[in-house]
Amino acid sequence: MKKPIQFETGCAHCNVRIHSVFNVLESDQMNEMVMHKSCSTYKKGQYVFAENGLPTGLFCVNSGKIKITTTGFDGKEQILRLAKSGDIVGYRALISNERYASSAVTLEDATICIIDKAFFFKTMESTPKLMFEVVKKMSRDLKEAEDHILSLSQKNVRERMAEALLFLKATYGFEEDQKTIGVSLTREEIADYVGTSTESCIRLLSEFNQDKLIVLNGKKISIINLPMLIQTANIVD
Amino acid sequence: MKKPIQFETGCAHCNVRIHSVFNVLESDQMNEMVMHKSCSTYKKGQYVFAENGLPTGLFCVNSGKIKITTTGFDGKEQILRLAKSGDIVGYRALISNERYASSAVTLEDATICIIDKAFFFKTMESTPKLMFEVVKKMSRDLKEAEDHILSLSQKNVRERMAEALLFLKATYGFEEDQKTIGVSLTREEIADYVGTSTESCIRLLSEFNQDKLIVLNGKKISIINLPMLIQTANIVD
DNA sequence: ATTTAAACATGATAAATATCATGTTTCTCC
DNA sequence: GGAGAAACATGATATTTATCATGTTTAAAT
Numbered sequence: 167m168k169k170p171i172q173f174e175t176g177c178a179h180c181n182v183r184i185h186s187v188f189n190v191l192e193s194d195q196m197n198e199m200v201m202h203k204s205c206s207t208y209k210k211g212q213y214v215f216a217e218n219g220l221p222t223g224l225f226c227v228n229s230g231k232i233k234i235t236t237t238g239f240d241g242k243e244q245i246l247r248l249a250k251s252g253d254i255v256g257y258r259a260l261i262s263n264e265r266y267a268s269s270a271v272t273l274e275d276a277t278i279c280i281i282d283k284a285f286f287f288k289t290m291e292s293t294p295k296l297m298f299e300v301v302k303k304m305s306r307d308l309k310e311a312e313d314h315i316l317s318l319s320q321k322n323v324r325e326r327m328a329e330a331l332l333f334l335k336a337t338y339g340f341e342e343d344q345k346t347i348g349v350s351l352t353r354e355e356i357a358d359y360v361g362t363s364t365e366s367c368i369r370l371l372s373e374f375n376q377d378k379l380i381v382l383n384g385k386k387i388s389i390i391n392l393p394m395l396i397q398t399a400n401i402v403d
Numbered sequence: 404m405k406k407p408i409q410f411e412t413g414c415a416h417c418n419v420r421i422h423s424v425f426n427v428l429e430s431d432q433m434n435e436m437v438m439h440k441s442c443s444t445y446k447k448g449q450y451v452f453a454e455n456g457l458p459t460g461l462f463c464v465n466s467g468k469i470k471i472t473t474t475g476f477d478g479k480e481q482i483l484r485l486a487k488s489g490d491i492v493g494y495r496a497l498i499s500n501e502r503y504a505s506s507a508v509t510l511e512d513a514t515i516c517i518i519d520k521a522f523f524f525k526t527m528e529s530t531p532k533l534m535f536e537v538v539k540k541m542s543r544d545l546k547e548a549e550d551h552i553l554s555l556s557q558k559n560v561r562e563r564m565a566e567a568l569l570f571l572k573a574t575y576g577f578e579e580d581q582k583t584i585g586v587s588l589t590r591e592e593i594a595d596y597v598g599t600s601t602e603s604c605i606r607l608l609s610e611f612n613q614d615k616l617i618v619l620n621g622k623k624i625s626i627i628n629l630p631m632l633i634q635t636a637n638i639v640d
Numbered sequence: 641a642t643t644t645a646a647a648c649a650t651g652a653t654a655a656a657t658a659t660c661a662t663g664t665t666t667c668t669c670c
Numbered sequence: 671g672g673a674g675a676a677a678c679a680t681g682a683t684a685t686t687t688a689t690c691a692t693g694t695t696t697a698a699a700t
Contacts, residue, residue: 236549238557239637246549262542267549290535294528301534304541305499311548312473312483312504318555319598320475323687352647361556363688368649384696385647400476560657589677600658605679621666622677641700648695658685665678670671 170206182228185252187299195289202285207277214270214278221260223280227253230276231349236268245359248337254303273349323362327370328399330360335389350385413437419465422489424536432526439522444514451507451515458497460517464490467513468586473505482596485574494537510586560599564607565636567597572626587622
């Protein structure tokens with residue numbers, strides 16, 4: 167496994183911090199944080215942390231896209247969550263004082279900071295606002311997980327596939343053309359989120375393509391009929 | 404809908420508090436809490452709170468068993484979580500300042516306290532330990548939800564059914580006989596957790612019965628071959 | 641640039657599971 | 671304690687989806 171390359175930067179000027187849980191920190195706390203974090207670059211496909219590893223700190227994504235995955239009993243991968251710039255990653259195991267139950271892998275080249283465990287815990291204790299930000303993040307992730315449970319439990323593969331495309335769009339947005347989903351996943355990765363086989367995933371994307379809901383161009387997926395895609399997903403609200 | 408019957412009790416002697424997030428409070432905070440909470444009894448099948456309602460406080464289960472459910476687009480129920488004595492319920496929407504995304508319904512007669520929203524928030528802010536307890540509870544719920552996602556995504560109905568029985572046992576334990584699962588659910592409710600049809604649920608329970616993994620007696624389910632049930636569930640660790 | 645592997649694609653088939661139909665049993669409420 | 675509803679049960683059938691097989695395209699590494 168390739169090693170990430172480390173370097174140091176200040177947090178005060180970090181343009182990502184504004185959109186992260188650390189936005190609530192005072193400037194003196196921020197200056198202190200610089201001494202308790204380090205920043206690394208990762209190539210596409212590298213592990214940020216791996217299942218069963220011990221957390222040593224909190225990861226905060228500066229740039230790049232990350233998938234959080236766990237492994238089923240026959241080795242099949244399950245994508246649980248996706249992260250982007252400004253998101254904290256690996257907080258659950260850290261807070262629960264457990265080994266990682268999932269892995270984090272970069273979907274493209276990324277820059278990620280790791281904040282020292284002791285400093286993070288100390289700051290959380292002294293700054294209820296920070297802890298509250300973490301609580302709110304966890305709350306959103308829990309809501310998302312429960313939506314996913316409902317979907318996996320009650321919807322068919324076609325509906326889930328449409329929903330997955332909408333989820334990807336909601337998470338990463340569109341590219342400049344305002345229709346191409348801002349992340350490139352393999353068909354297998356999409357299947358690993360949707361909970362279906364790679365073949366079924368490929369077939370359904372082709373169908374959506376034929377039905378003029380989307381346009382496929384390699385790994386690039388463009389949504390050209392959003393209302394119809396929403397209808398296909400059978401969204402409640 | 405029947406109204407729950409209210410009454411007042413002290414928190415200082417509450418034998419459930421020890422196993423709840425409020426265990427970390429100081430005795431003066433406890434005495435203050437008595438004035439900011441009220442306790443109610445609920446009959447089996449009553450709603451504690453309902454989807455789309457606005458949270459007014461935090462529920463803490465004193466006695467009884469609760470299901471947390473959400474409704475799919477065709478009205479089909481999904482059981483997301485189960486709660487028992489000592490558990491807090493309805494905390495996610497409260498903390499996120501949102502309407503309830505799920506409902507809580509009693510599975511048997513229950514006694515449940517509601518702690519006033521303002522008092523709860525104030526105490527969380529002044530007592531990081533309390534907030535940390537809530538964080539840990541949410542962390543466990545998130546882990547459970549992610550396990551559920553993996554299961555729904557990668558396991559077949561038979562495996563999920565075995566897993567569900569083990570989950571019920573883990574949550575509510577056995578009765579005095581050390582084999583009968585300590586909760587009574589309808590086949591439909593079990594199906595609503597497992598993510599299958601009621602008929603498939605009934606069929607699989609009959610099969611497990613025939614295969615001498617369990618013994619059925621009305622709604623009572625006794626596990627008589629735990630190792631084989633674990634094997635049927637294909638548990639990873 | 642060429643080789644090699646991974647990703648994508650599609651048809652045929654098998655397996656899993658839902659749905660429909662119908663009957664029985666067990667609760668629950670006057 | 672009896673009427674009615676809900677829950678349980680089981681067979682037959684239809685549908686969905688996975689799996690297997692095989693070929694093509696694309697991307698990565700030497």
